[in-house]
Amino acid sequence: MTSEAVIRILRAADRPAARWKNGGGVTRAIAAGPEGAGMDDFGWRVSLAEVTADGAFSVFPGIDRTLTLAEGAGMDLEIGGVRRLVDRRYAPQRFPGDEPTDCRLLGGPVVNFNVMYRRGVVAADTAVVRGDLALTVRPGESLLVVALEGTAELDASAELGPYDAALATGPRDLLLRTSGHTALVRLAPPRPPSPAEPDPTHPA
Numbered sequence: 303m304t305s306e307a308v309i310r311i312l313r314a315a316d317r318p319a320a321r322w323k324n325g326g327g328v329t330r331a332i333a334a335g336p337e338g339a340g341m342d343d344f345g346w347r348v349s350l351a352e353v354t355a356d357g358a359f360s361v362f363p364g365i366d367r368t369l370t371l372a373e374g375a376g377m378d379l380e381i382g383g384v385r386r387l388v389d390r391r392y393a394p395q396r397f398p399g400d401e402p403t404d405c406r407l408l409g410g411p412v413v414n415f416n417v418m419y420r421r422g423v424v425a426a427d428t429a430v431v432r433g434d435l436a437l438t439v440r441p442g443e444s445l446l447v448v449a450l451e452g453t454a455e456l457d458a459s460a461e462l463g464p465y466d467a468a469l470a471t472g473p474r475d476l477l478l479r480t481s482g483h484t485a486l487v488r489l490a491p492p493r494p495p496s497p498a499e500p501d502p503t504h505p506a
Contacts, residue, residue, distance in 0.1 A: 361400060
């Protein structure tokens with residue numbers, strides 16, 4: 303493990319509630335990059351959103367999203383006119399944040415774990431894990447660990463309660479132990495297109 307790397311602990315109790323961009327719900331920001339960035343200039347932003355009523359999601363031009371149901375029965379979404387049923391907890395769902403999105407609750411309020419990242423600026427991969435895992439954070443990457451259910455322990459030194467988070471930057475190796483479901487968000491510069499994919503900046 304690299305000794306100079308630092309793990310920042312982000313406690314759930316320290317997060318103030320804020321109204322959604324469109325006023326239709328409440329969100330609690332966990333972390334954002336660059337640090338201190340607002341809703342208009344973030345590269346990435348991770349939050350917990352409380353949805354208590356049917357209605358439209360906020361629209362974020364140029365932003366991709368990964369949404370994970372953490373509490374509640376789920377939602378029936380319509381994203382750009384296409385239906386998407388979100389009724390399984392801890393199953394990440396990707397969708398474009400700039401498509402009009404309407405939400406109908408399936409059985410009361412829900413809490414969503416929400417990852418937003420600016421297209422072409424940041425690549426963000428979200429997974430929900432259980433058990434003991436050895437993790438590697440590569441140079442230039444950051445890894446956000448969030449206990450969605452139960453507790454988690456990172457490197458036998460960082461104890462995370464429900465919805466607590468830890469942000470680690472690479473390069474470093476980590477050992478994660480969980481008692482329930484824990485979200486891992488790996489954040490990195492965008493991946494270049496593979497040779498089989500056309501480069502959108504150089505049209506044929």
